[in-house]
Amino acid sequence: MGNTDRIIRLIIAGVLAFLWFQNIITGTWGIVALVVAAVFVLTSLVSFCPLYTLFGINSCGTKAK
Numbered sequence: 001m002g003n004t005d006r007i008i009r010l011i012i013a014g015v016l017a018f019l020w021f022q023n024i025i026t027g028t029w030g031i032v033a034l035v036v037a038a039v040f041v042l043t044s045l046v047s048f049c050p051l052y053t054l055f056g057i058n059s060c061g062t063k064a065k
Helices: 003-021 027-046 050-055
Strands: none
Touching: 003 027
């Protein structure tokens, strides 16, 4: 996972958390938003996204041989 991808995930997680704390997103959608935000933060911290492996996506800036 590349640095840009990690930063974007953290920004999205922050926005979702902000919307929940401001009561803009509430109820079931609020819980879903918090779960998505938590997953984004976790995958950013460990630099691994299981879905990328399944779909063969690589956002890292390294060159393939």
